[in-house]
Amino acid sequence: MTPPDPALQHALHLERAHHDTCRAALAAMVDGAQEQVVSGEDVSASGADAEVLGYRLRSRAKEMRELPEGPLFFGRLDSAAERQTLHIGRLRISEHPAAPPLVVDWRAPVSRAFYQASARDPQGVAVRRRFGWAPGSKGDYADLTGLEDEHLRGGEGRAVSGIVLDEIERPRVGPMRDIAATIQPEQDDLVRGDLRASVCVQGAPGTGKTAVGLHRAAYLLYTHPQRIRRGGMLILGPNRTFLAYISQVLPALGETGVRQATLQDEIARHPVRSEDDRRTAAVKHDVRMAEVLRRALYARVSADAGVVEALAIPDGSYRWRVPADELVRIVAGVRAEEPPYGVGRERVRARVVACVRAQAERREGPVPSSWVRRIERARAISAYVDAVWPRVRPEEVVAELLTEPGVLASAGDGVLDADEQKALLWDRPPRSWKSARWSAADLVLLDEVGGLIEHPEAYGHVVVDEAQDLSPMECRAIARRASFGSLTVLGDLAQGTTPWAARTWSDQLAHLGRPDADVVTLTTGFRVPEAVVGLANRLLERLDVDVPASRSLRGDGELRIRDAGAGDVVGDVLGSVVAAVRDALGREGSVGVIAADADVPPVRAALHAAGLDTAGPDDLGARVTLVPATLVKGLEYDHVVAVEPAAIAEAEERGLHRLYVVLTRAVSGLEVVHGRPLPL
Numbered sequence: 161m162t163p164p165d166p167a168l169q170h171a172l173h174l175e176r177a178h179h180d181t182c183r184a185a186l187a188a189m190v191d192g193a194q195e196q197v198v199s200g201e202d203v204s205a206s207g208a209d210a211e212v213l214g215y216r217l218r219s220r221a222k223e224m225r226e227l228p229e230g231p232l233f234f235g236r237l238d239s240a241a242e243r244q245t246l247h248i249g250r251l252r253i254s255e256h257p258a259a260p261p262l263v264v265d266w267r268a269p270v271s272r273a274f275y276q277a278s279a280r281d282p283q284g285v286a287v288r289r290r291f292g293w294a295p296g297s298k299g300d301y302a303d304l305t306g307l308e309d310e311h312l313r314g315g316e317g318r319a320v321s322g323i324v325l326d327e328i329e330r331p332r333v334g335p336m337r338d339i340a341a342t343i344q345p346e347q348d349d350l351v352r353g354d355l356r357a358s359v360c361v362q363g364a365p366g367t368g369k370t371a372v373g374l375h376r377a378a379y380l381l382y383t384h385p386q387r388i389r390r391g392g393m394l395i396l397g398p399n400r401t402f403l404a405y406i407s408q409v410l411p412a413l414g415e416t417g418v419r420q421a422t423l424q425d426e427i428a429r430h431p432v433r434s435e436d437d438r439r440t441a442a443v444k445h446d447v448r449m450a451e452v453l454r455r456a457l458y459a460r461v462s463a464d465a466g467v468v469e470a471l472a473i474p475d476g477s478y479r480w481r482v483p484a485d486e487l488v489r490i491v492a493g494v495r496a497e498e499p500p501y502g503v504g505r506e507r508v509r510a511r512v513v514a515c516v517r518a519q520a521e522r523r524e525g526p527v528p529s530s531w532v533r534r535i536e537r538a539r540a541i542s543a544y545v546d547a548v549w550p551r552v553r554p555e556e557v558v559a560e561l562l563t564e565p566g567v568l569a570s571a572g573d574g575v576l577d578a579d580e581q582k583a584l585l586w587d588r589p590p591r592s593w594k595s596a597r598w599s600a601a602d603l604v605l606l607d608e609v610g611g612l613i614e615h616p617e618a619y620g621h622v623v624v625d626e627a628q629d630l631s632p633m634e635c636r637a638i639a640r641r642a643s644f645g646s647l648t649v650l651g652d653l654a655q656g657t658t659p660w661a662a663r664t665w666s667d668q669l670a671h672l673g674r675p676d677a678d679v680v681t682l683t684t685g686f687r688v689p690e691a692v693v694g695l696a697n698r699l700l701e702r703l704d705v706d707v708p709a710s711r712s713l714r715g716d717g718e719l720r721i722r723d724a725g726a727g728d729v730v731g732d733v734l735g736s737v738v739a740a741v742r743d744a745l746g747r748e749g750s751v752g753v754i755a756a757d758a759d760v761p762p763v764r765a766a767l768h769a770a771g772l773d774t775a776g777p778d779d780l781g782a783r784v785t786l787v788p789a790t791l792v793k794g795l796e797y798d799h800v801v802a803v804e805p806a807a808i809a810e811a812e813e814r815g816l817h818r819l820y821v822v823l824t825r826a827v828s829g830l831e832v833v834h835g836r837p838l839p840l
Contacts, residue, residue, distance in 0.1 A: 168307070175236075175291065176301045178247070182232045182262045183299060185255045190227075227251070228412050229298040233263045233291065234341035235274050240286035240313060248274050250340055251414040265414075266340045267382040275348040282312040290341070339371040340413065342686070350680060351375045355384050355621065358677040360649040360665050364710030365696065365824030366687030370794060373623045373650045374406060378413040380621055391620030391645055395420040396638065398626040401777045402794040423630070424600060427607040427637055429554070434597040438659060438813075440583045444601035445631030445660050447671060448575050453608050455571040456561045457501055463491035463548045473516055473540045480516045480535075487512070491548055501613040505549045512541055554609035558602060559593035562586050604633045611640045618644040626793060627651040627668065631660040635671035647674055653705040655793065657818045663705060683710045687796060689717020692830045696823045698840050702816055718829035725835060733804060733835040734766035740801045740831045741772055741784060747829065749798025750783060754822045756807040757788040763803055793821050800826040806836040 233249035248271050249263040264271050277285040292306035293299075343351065350372050353359055363369030377395060381388050395410075395418060397403045403420050410418050424432070436444065443449070471482040490511045494504050513536050520527050535541070560567050563586055572581050590596040598606070610616070622642040624630070628651035630638070638647075649672065653662060662668040665679050685693055690712040697709045724736040737753065744751040753774065755763050764786055767774050775782030777791050785797065789808045802808075802822050809815035816839065823830065832838070 171307060172304060175307060176304050178262070179232060179299065179304060180301060182247075182249075182253050185262055186227075186232065186253050188255070189253065227414060228408070230412065231291070231293045231297055231299045231303070234293070235291065236287075236289040237271075237274055237277075237285050238287040238289070239284055241284060246270065250412065265382065267379045272348065272352065275343050276345050277312055278345075279312050286313050287311055339368060340375065343372075343375065344368075344684075344686070346682065346684075347372050347375075351379050355380050355387065355646060358647040358649070358674040360627075360669055360674075360677050360679045361651075361682060362665060362679055362707070363650065363652055363682040364685060364707070365652065365655070365821075366685035366693070366712065367682035367710065368686060369650045369652070369682060370406065370625055371409070372682075373625060373648050374409045375413070376648050377418065377621065377623050378410055378415045381415050381418070384620075388620040391618060393418045394426070394619045394622045394641065396423055396426065396622065396624045398422065398629060398793060399791065401791055402625070404778060405780060405795055423634055423637060424603065426641070427603050429603060429606050429610070430596075430598045432598060432600050432603065434599045434602075436599045436601050441599075441601045442659055443576070443580050443583050444599075444605060445633050447632035447636070449605060449633055450608055450636060451575055452568075452571045453557065453561070453605060454612060455575075456567060457552070457557050457609055457612050458495070459567075459571065460552060460557075461491065461495060461504075461549050463488050471512065471540060471544050473535065473538050475520075475535070480519055482512055482515050486515060487544070487548075490515075494549075500611075500615055501552070503614070505545055505551065508549050509536065509541060509545050512544065552613070553593070554606045554613065555593035555596070557609045558605050559590070559596055562602075563589035604631070604637060607637045607640075608633060611637070615643065616640055618642060620645045621648070622646075623648045623650070624672075625650045626655070627672075628653050628656040628662045629658045630662070630668070630671075631658065632671045635668060636673075639671070639673035642673070647672060647677065649674075649677065652707070654700055654703050654707045655817060655821050656705070657790075657793070657812070657814050657821065659813050661814060661817070681708065683708055685710050685712040686714070687827055688712055688824050689714045689719075689826070689828065689830075691717055691719035692824065692826050695719060695830070695832075695840070696820055699816065699820050699823065702839075703820065716828070717826070720829070720831040721838070722831055722833045723835075724833060733833060734762060736833045737763055737801060737803055738766055738770045738772065740833055741767060742770075744799035744801060744829065744831070745772075745784070747799060749828060750785065751799045751801065752792070752795070752797030752825060753784065753786045753801045753803065754789055754792050754808075754825065755786070755803035756811045757790055758811065759803060759807055760786060760788050789818050789822050792825055796825050796827055798826070798828045800830050802830065802832045804834055804836065805832060806834065806839055809839045 231249075232253060233247040235248040237246045237248065238244075239246075247263045248266050250266060251263070252261050252265040252268070253263040254261045266274070273283040273285050274288060277283040277288060288310045290308045290310075291304060292308070294303040294305050297303035347368055350359065350361060353376065361369045361372060363372075374395070377393055381393060395406075397406065397420065399422060403422065407420060410416070470484045471487060473480045473482070490508055494507045494511070497504075497507075499507060513532065516535055517527060517532060520531070561571060562568070562584055565581070565585060568581050568584060576584075619641055622638060622645060624638060624647060627649045649669065651662075653665070656662060666675070669675050669677050669679075688696070693710055693712040700707065700709060720740075722736050722740060724732040741751060741753060753763060753767070764774055767784070767786070772784060774784045774786040777785060777787045777795065779785065787795065789811070800822075805819050805822070808819045808822055812818060819839065823832075
């Protein structure tokens with residue numbers, strides 16, 4: 161046994177003692193935040209100011225109390241010129257607001273050198289120190305198990321440190337962890353990008369694009385707290401399993417109160433109670449539906465010269481009159497401005513009132529505001545506005561479009577062909593929109609019409625993960641929610657599995673309303689071992705997307721191909737799956753068994769019969785998880801058993817893309833079990 165290094169042990173002792181000091185200071189900060197709430201109750205200020213101050217103090221105290229336990233720092237910078245030492249962690253810790261910090265927040269400008277400094281460009285750093293903590297550590301004294309110094313001024317810079325690799329390769333059990341300790345320079349550039357700039361990250365599997373997006377969200381909240389919190393932050397994921405997996409990343413970075421949702425959650429006006437066939441869903445998700453819906457909505461506006469009559473507005477014993485031709489011009493002028501439908505209604509009302517007011521002032525001189533308000537509420541004007549620009553609900557527009565062939569033919573003329581229009585019509589029209597059974601695609605249509613009527617409130621920043629799978633109409637829904645903010649778009653064209661998945665980012669970004677967003681490609685993987693990446697790259701050549709092959713910095717990991725020699729997922733294939741799972745359980749970490757959705761029941765039965773219990777994808781702490789291929793996107797496991805790739809590839813239109821996702825979920829080892837020829 162190698163004797164312990166006295167110098168290393170002494171350094172560890174000093175750093176452990178510093179960490180204990182930091183824990184005591186943090187506890188004092190939490191207590192102080194609560195004391196501020198108590199003292200703030202008696203603040204001498206106006207009621208409104210006191211309420212705002214109280215809210216901010218309570219929010220700060222709540223955030224401090226909800227910080228997860230864990231190591232308080234992961235790195236240190238030593239500056240030779242200034243003889244300054246800075247510990248880098250997930251939040252700023254100090255013994256007093258005016259005192260030098262014990263720990264500097266990783267997002268602070270001074271911390272950037274921790275990620276960017278190199279032997280070629282030290283950026284004033286003499287030594288960069290990284291700390292190794294025991295897995296699952298809560299920050300106890302003995303959990304600080306190692307440290308690693310990199311002397312940049314001496315030219316000792318290295319590509320990736322041993323501690324970073326250990327952290328990257330740590331077994332995947334439970335939800336996604338933050339990567340603040342392991343961010344690489346190219347990732348740091350993306351994280352610290354300008355709030356005003358939208359960015360698209362095309363990331364190969366294992367390149368950390370999801371973690372980069374979440375850390376960018378945390379960085380923007382830290383750097384622009386008022387601007388972001390005013391509009392809010394939205395994180396959009398593909399499904400709730402994925403959201404559960406990433407849910408602890410932002411709280412671990414000290415950021416709470418961020419909305420994390422699926423797009424369906426965000427646009428849900430009604431529960432989903434029906435399912436469209438592929439043909440119907442494809443038409444509803446097509447961008448041409450935006451024009452069809454716009455026509456259907458504005459077809460309700462009617463102000464033809466032959467229909468509109470002059471308007472008489474009673475005012476005591478007198479009647480003001482607005483000629484028919486003037487009313488036609490008002491409606492035509494508002495239509496030409498293309499405001500939101502609801503705004504257009506009020507503009508028509510305001511301009512009719514303006515006509516009456518002009519007459520009154522020519523006759524009687526300036527009129528009081530009370531008179532204007534009374535005329536605005538006049539029954540004749542309200543009836544006229546309702547007649548030419550009727551109030552309408554999105555449900556009424558969509559239901560009428562999907563039930564009335566004549567309405568659909570008029571709105572879809574020259575946009576949709578006859579077969580497409582037929583596919584849209586409901587087989588069993590409901591008695592009214594209130595009894596309609598809406599599908600997931602219908603919710604997208606309702607949101608489009610809702611956006612035409614009145615723009616939804618926009619977020620300060622929106623992070624969209626798995627963006628390659630969004631339909632053009634779904635992209636438009638997101639664009640409306642980021643109309644005054646910026647976007648971080650994350651995805652991989654090779655992992656596009658929906659029938660409408662994007663083939664190019666230029667098209668997708670145009671639908672998202674950000675055609676000029678920069679597209680940054682990440683091809684260096686830190687999660688997926690080299691052997692697994694090599695197998696996935698063989699499949700990448702068969703996919704219809706222009707995506708560069710990725711590479712891995714990890715030479716470890718294991719790839720096995722187990723030929724069961726049978727047909728479907730029966731007999732020898734199931735026996736081979738059981739054997740593969742047993743082998744994986746002999747190693748450390750989580751085991752993910754991934755099969756085509758239809759094959760999940762027999763695989764589960766075989767594992768259960770063998771005494772191997774499995775959990776579903778929502779159980780993030782399970783040792784063995786059985787996951788349908790359609791739900792595995794974004795997840796990762798130490799060891800993956802991929803069952804019958806041919807069945808996965810044949811199960812859906814873009815099955816090869818789905819298989820590419822399945823093959824790239826492994827962190828340490830991948831075993832492919834097949835009885836049929838591999839589609840590689």
